[in-house]
Amino acid sequence: MGVPVFEPSDEYVPLLPMGYGLNWNMALDEYAVGMDGRVAIWDLEKLFGDHWRLREGARKRLSNLYSERAALYRAFEVEYTSRGSAVGVAGVVSFLKQRYGSGTSKTKAVLSQLKNDYPTPIARRA
Numbered sequence: 001m002g003v004p005v006f007e008p009s010d011e012y013v014p015l016l017p018m019g020y021g022l023n024w025n026m027a028l029d030e031y032a033v034g035m036d037g038r039v040a041i042w043d044l045e046k047l048f049g050d051h052w053r054l055r056e057g058a059r060k061r062l063s064n065l066y067s068e069r070a071a072l073y074r075a076f077e078v079e080y081t082s083r084g085s086a087v088g089v090a091g092v093v094s095f096l097k098q099r100y101g102s103g104t105s106k107t108k109a110v111l112s113q114l115k116n117d118y119p120t121p122i123a124r125r126a
Helices: 024-032 041-048 059-068 070-101 107-117
Strands: 002-004 012-014
Touching: 024 041, 024 070, 024 107, 041 070, 059 070, 070 107
Parallel strands: none
Antiparallel strands: 002 012
16 A cells, blocks of 8 residues: 555555654654654655655645644754764664653643754745
């Protein structure tokens, strides 16, 4: 089962659902290392861009879920860029869990803090 990579093509990308209702720790695992024997979302994005998420019935739900977790994903990417070569994916995941798991572990609070710590980059005008 899959979705078309390109409209007229018969090439397919595996259709992998994003977990709904995951706490921030589990959402980070799903993004960075994968869960339940599935490939990590981060790896899918590197290989296929957004094409893995194209599914008619679930597109809006996945888009909303992805945007809610954008700061968490951005935090992983920033930290992986700066220290990933030394500690690897598991080390970055561990670092983020230790950093944000000590105060409150409530998902909304952690995601709010991540938005402050890892703001959305603003595109520069040419």
